[in-house]
Amino acid sequence: MAERPAALAPQSLQEAILVHVRQMLLEGILAPGEKIDVDAIARDFGISPPPVREALKQLQAERVVSWAPRKGFRVAKLSFADFSELQHITTVLEAEAIRLGVPRLTDADIAQMTSQRERMEQARSAQDMWTQIVAHREMHFVPYIASGMSRLVEEIQRFWEHTDHYRVLYLYKGDADQEVSLHQHVDIIEACEQRDVASVIALMDEHRTFAMTHMRTGMEFEERL
Template identity: 35%
Template sequence: MTSAAGGNGRPTAQQVALDHLRRRISDGTLAPDERIRQERIAEEIAASVVPVREALKTLEAEGQVRYVPHRGYQVRRLGLAELLETYHLRQLLEDDAIRQACPHFDDGLFEALEAEMATMETAAREVDLVAMAEANRRFHFLLYERSGMPRMTDFIRQLWQSTDAYRARYYAEPGHRDRVNEEHRQIVAALRAGAVEEAIALLRRHRDAAVDSLRRVVEPEESAS
């Protein structure tokens, strides 16, 4: 994740707040429907509530949080239908991004992918879910950014961000962490061999595994509400 810099080259207070909130949502510290206490977040980053409030407005525009009158901001809970639609849109866009990107793959890209896979494997052993999620995101966007289609890549990124609150649930299971790492190695092997459609099929199964897991979590929650 990149940070916008101020005039002195350092991240602005708003970007620090935004990065911090994203991390708290990604690691599950801030769960769906949980109220976000702006004063507490401000204390955690040693800032005033003003940049926190501006960061929350950004997250609201992205669909990650919502404002509830008389209660403030909450992490937005997605229903099963919304999650399924999000992953369906991801499949459509990511499949095309890989096809557009494949003529631009080179040794430098594969070295970068290998480095992110190594980071993920270390994070899995250490049960560092945030580091694993961040490396996973970098792994995938190394591929999508080679498409040369920045607007498509930005839209894919927005779809990813809208489900950040649910990603920690998937990585919390040791078997899921192992599966993700193995699937990444299969995807890279297919891409190295020039088997682009095979890699796309592997990526679809990769997403489908996450969807199936989330379905088992979200469906009972919807039934109980």
């Protein structure tokens, strides 16, 4: 299995199952609304189905998956309105993390952001979606983690895990969109290097608006089907 984000590194069987399912979501193997094959996942791990169901119950609590009698577990399907609401909440949380974290960034932190951006570009060229996703998350979370507010970072991470696979489905497929997004990352890192909080927040808002605008078409088209 490819490298996982540090935030997703498993420490137990249940956590390993959770990471496995999240990877399937992020790589587009499991699509919104699709039924999750509990038995198949159990076979992947060489275990019986109950531990898989227990892990999926955690994702159900996070609203990443849903469950219904006789229908089993399915990937939660968000409307664009739902997605927009979650992004609005994430924007508020991230802005606070940026305000607290950017002034505390070290030169090593900036180097880490640059390194992860370069990994994204290399992974994109190699068509390695998982590494691209890993590097994207790691880059963005550097200033959040620098805030020193672990609970705040955990909340931001929770919202990313709830919505990140939508970015893969509706944004990462277009080369032109990815090119713009990568250039936006350069600007964000440069503003972080200057410890310019206001510019980082403004650039993040621009980055998010760009993504939302391009994702809206695909999500609303799916809703009409």
